[in-house]
Amino acid sequence: MDKINKMDTQYELLNKKIHQDCRSLSATMEQLQAMDIAFDHFKLKFLTNDQTVGSISSRYEVDKKKWTEAISNLQEKVKLMKSDYCQLSLEAHECVDSIPELNKMVFAIQELVKQCEDLKVKYNEEMKERKKLFNELQESKGNIRVFCRCRPLNKDEISAGCTTVLDFGAAKDGILTTIMPKKQFRFDRVYTPKDDQVDVFADASSMVTSVLDGYNVCIFAYGPTGAGKTFTMEGTELNRGVNYRTLELLFDLRKKRSDTFSYDISVSVLEVYNEQIRDLLATSSTTKRLEIRQGSKGSHHVPGVVEAKLENVKEAWDVLQAGSKARAVGSNNVNKHSSRSHCILCIMVMAKNLLNGECTKSKLCLVDLAASERLPKTDVQGERLKETQNINLSLSALGTVISALAAKSRHIPYRNSKLTHLLEDSLGDDSKALMFLQISPSDKDLDETLSSLNFATRVRGVVLGSGKMQVDTSELQKTKAMLEELEGQIELKTSMQNQSEKQISQLSEKLKIKEETCRKQEEKMKELEKKLKSAGTELSYASSAVEGTRVAKKGHSRSGPGA
Numbered sequence: 001m002d003k004i005n006k007m008d009t010q011y012e013l014l015n016k017k018i019h020q021d022c023r024s025l026s027a028t029m030e031q032l033q034a035m036d037i038a039f040d041h042f043k044l045k046f047l048t049n050d051q052t053v054g055s056i057s058s059r060y061e062v063d064k065k066k067w068t069e070a071i072s073n074l075q076e077k078v079k080l081m082k083s084d085y086c087q088l089s090l091e092a093h094e095c096v097d098s099i100p101e102l103n104k105m106v107f108a109i110q111e112l113v114k115q116c117e118d119l120k121v122k123y124n125e126e127m128k129e130r131k132k133l134f135n136e137l138q139e140s141k142g143n144i145r146v147f148c149r150c151r152p153l154n155k156d157e158i159s160a161g162c163t164t165v166l167d168f169g170a171a172k173d174g175i176l177t178t179i180m181p182k183k184q185f186r187f188d189r190v191y192t193p194k195d196d197q198v199d200v201f202a203d204a205s206s207m208v209t210s211v212l213d214g215y216n217v218c219i220f221a222y223g224p225t226g227a228g229k230t231f232t233m234e235g236t237e238l239n240r241g242v243n244y245r246t247l248e249l250l251f252d253l254r255k256k257r258s259d260t261f262s263y264d265i266s267v268s269v270l271e272v273y274n275e276q277i278r279d280l281l282a283t284s285s286t287t288k289r290l291e292i293r294q295g296s297k298g299s300h301h302v303p304g305v306v307e308a309k310l311e312n313v314k315e316a317w318d319v320l321q322a323g324s325k326a327r328a329v330g331s332n333n334v335n336k337h338s339s340r341s342h343c344i345l346c347i348m349v350m351a352k353n354l355l356n357g358e359c360t361k362s363k364l365c366l367v368d369l370a371a372s373e374r375l376p377k378t379d380v381q382g383e384r385l386k387e388t389q390n391i392n393l394s395l396s397a398l399g400t401v402i403s404a405l406a407a408k409s410r411h412i413p414y415r416n417s418k419l420t421h422l423l424e425d426s427l428g429d430d431s432k433a434l435m436f437l438q439i440s441p442s443d444k445d446l447d448e449t450l451s452s453l454n455f456a457t458r459v460r461g462v463v464l465g466s467g468k469m470q471v472d473t474s475e476l477q478k479t480k481a482m483l484e485e486l487e488g489q490i491e492l493k494t495s496m497q498n499q500s501e502k503q504i505s506q507l508s509e510k511l512k513i514k515e516e517t518c519r520k521q522e523e524k525m526k527e528l529e530k531k532l533k534s535a536g537t538e539l540s541y542a543s544s545a546v547e548g549t550r551v552a553k554k555g556h557s558r559s560g561p562g563a
């Protein structure tokens with residue numbers, strides 16, 4: 001029994017132990033399972049970590065490459081910019097260094113300007129003197145000068161077998177010879193039929209110049225019908241005459257003298273027919289486009305006449321055309337009206353000396369006279385007779401005025417005709433006159449030619465016989481040479497001054513540009529340095545992040561999953 005009890009106890013003990021072992025086994029199993037799961041987790045984590053490390057490291061490589069490239073690019077750029085900067089600052093320094101030079105130049109220019117001012121004052125005085133001498137010289141030649149111009153034979157005359165009765169062999173010396181009767185006539189100029197409008201105006205231009213110097217001038221064309229009066233004064237579109245060339249010269253001189261003078265130029269165009277005055281610009285549409293004034297007592301003896309202010313030579317041509325048109329319209333009803341009327345172009349000039357504020361007013365009258373005629377033929381009656389009488393009246397009144405002026409009479413009979421009344425201002429004591437004597441070369445016009453030549457010789461003789469002052473021309477030559485030299489000096493100084501001013505402005509412009517470029521480059525450099533700095537910071541962040549991941553990976557592989 002004892003044995004059975006013993007075995008029973010043993011059995012119970014064994015059973016207990018088995019139960020205990022079973023429990024510990026299942027706990028171990030659970031532990032093992034948990035470890036297994038943990039290991040799987042760890043294994044999974046490890047694999048994931050490994051992949052992350054791989055991708056980080058490849059991104060790191062790409063980024064590294066990119067940043068290295070960017071850095072080397074930036075370094076290159078910085079290097080270039082630094083060299084640019086050095087170059088620019090060198091140039092800027094050069095510019096700054098040249099400032100004392102510039103100051104010197106400015107000082108020199110100021111000196112030049114002062115000298116120029118002094119010279120201008122001197123020049124002004126000399127100009128006055130020149131005007132005086134010019135006037136005296138003109139006087140010595142006679143205040144009334146006569147130029148003789150002969151037209152060529154026209155087609156009709158050639159086909160009718162007309163011959164030339166004039167010899168121009170001594171024309172250069174101012175001598176014209178008639179062949180039959182053989183007689184010599186002396187004038188201030190004699191033009192051959194070959195001389196053109198340019199040749200003719202070249203001699204008249206000094207008179208025109210003196211208008212801008214404040215003198216009154218009168219230029220008129222005298223001669224029988226068909227001798228070329230209108231051709232000389234008006235000319236044609238292709239062969240422009242004295243009227244147009246005069247205005248052209250005035251505008252040219254106005255431009256040339258614009259530094260020292262301002263000129264206001266206006267014109268009126270009048271016709272005198274049968275002692276009646278007609279304003280040829282009053283109805284013109286051309287004039288409506290221009291600035292118009294009504295002539296006052298000061299500018300005209302016929303108040304209310306249209307005065308068109310001209311700004312340029314194009315306007316001048318338009319106005320001249322308008323005047324010719326209006327004259328031609330008037331001639332439709334009357335037998336060759338234009339040869340029976342006087343046409344007057346009045347040019348009014350107001351000059352202001354910009355240096356001393358002095359103002360002068362002068363007037364230039366250009367007159368295409370009515371055709372001269374000998375005493376009316378007996379068969380001329382009615383309207384034609386009246387015309388001829390009026391023409392003769394005005395031409396003889398003109399002759400009388402010229403004679404009275406030449407004789408320095410106290411009374412000049414301007415009021416004897418409308419023509420002389422209108423010319424009063426421009427045909428005065430201080431004024432200059434030029435007569436173009438127009439003649440025909442044809443034998444059929446010989447009588448009229450001789451009569452015209454005799455008339456013009458009388459006019460010239462009267463004037464030259466008046467004993468005008470003779471000027472010592474050697475003195476005049478000296479003064480002229482001095483003036484020319486002075487003018488040359490002024491021109492040189494002015495051009496030097498202009499050049500220096502131009503240089504200074506160019507240099508300061510360059511300096512400004514350089515300064516601006518330097519400033520921009522500096523800004524750019526600063527910006528790049530900033531970018532470079534932030535790029536460096538980002539790079540160091542990225543490398544430390546990569547480094548951290550690497551360390552973590554290494555640590556993990558050392559502890560391993562089977563540890």
Ligand SMILES: Nc1ncnc2c1ncn2[C@@H]1O[C@H](COP(=O)(O)OP(=O)(O)OP(=O)(O)O)[C@@H](O)[C@H]1O
Pocket residue numbers: 150151152154193223224225226227228229230231232338339340370371438
């Ligand atoms: N120097 C010249 N060269 C060429 N042709 C000329 C010259 N002078 C005049 N003529 C021509 O001769 C003709 C007559 O000239 P113009 O009409 O000028 O004479 P005029 O003296 O004004 O005559 P009128 O007193 O009758 O009006 C015109 O056809 C003109 O073109």
